[in-house]
Amino acid sequence: MSGSVRGGGTRRADAQRNRERILQAARDLVHEPGELKLNAVAKACGIGQGTLYRHFPTREDLLAEVYRHEVEELVAEAPRLLAALRPLDALAAWFDRVAAYARVKRDVFAAIEAATWQDLAAHSLGPIGEAVELLLAAGRSSGSVRPDAEARDVIVLISWLSRLDDAELDARGPRLLSILINGLRSPIQRDT
Known part of the structure; x- marks a missing residue:
């Protein structure tokens, strides 16, 4: 074969x-x-x-792979967006993709055992953090993102999206991510 x-x-x-x-x-x-x-x-x-x-x-093998696949797609989206958009716009577009990821994360983690989802979450933190840092670094370099913005801070803030039910995610998600984008803007960008 x-x-x-x-x-x-x-x-x-x-x-x-x-x-x-x-x-x-x-x-x-x-x-x-x-x-x-x-x-x-x-x-x-x-x-x-x-x-x-x-x-x-097993069902758990499938759900774990659904989550891993979602993380891979989310991480791969960061450099694609940076190639096509200005850094702050790429970050905003990536945040739109984060909302879809949050739904999948919430549903998968609700369906599998705690030990498995804790392991999955620990393994995804590195790649997602690297994608966030790639986006933030491009924004800091262009002057559009505040110099003190750190990937860990962004991850803590976006992690709350997976705790929202669909109705709340639909209603609040875009506004919350817009607030986050505005908070990440460099002071110079806010004044223009």
């Missing part, structure tokens, strides 16, 4: 597509009321349960 995963090789294209479909279906379904059922995930993405279990032997 030349295209299969063996000793770190590449995945077959259809296996990778199945994996992505499973993750997307689980991401969508974890938000639904009640416990996430693996058979519902398999049905939602049109694959057999055996295929799902080959990728994710």
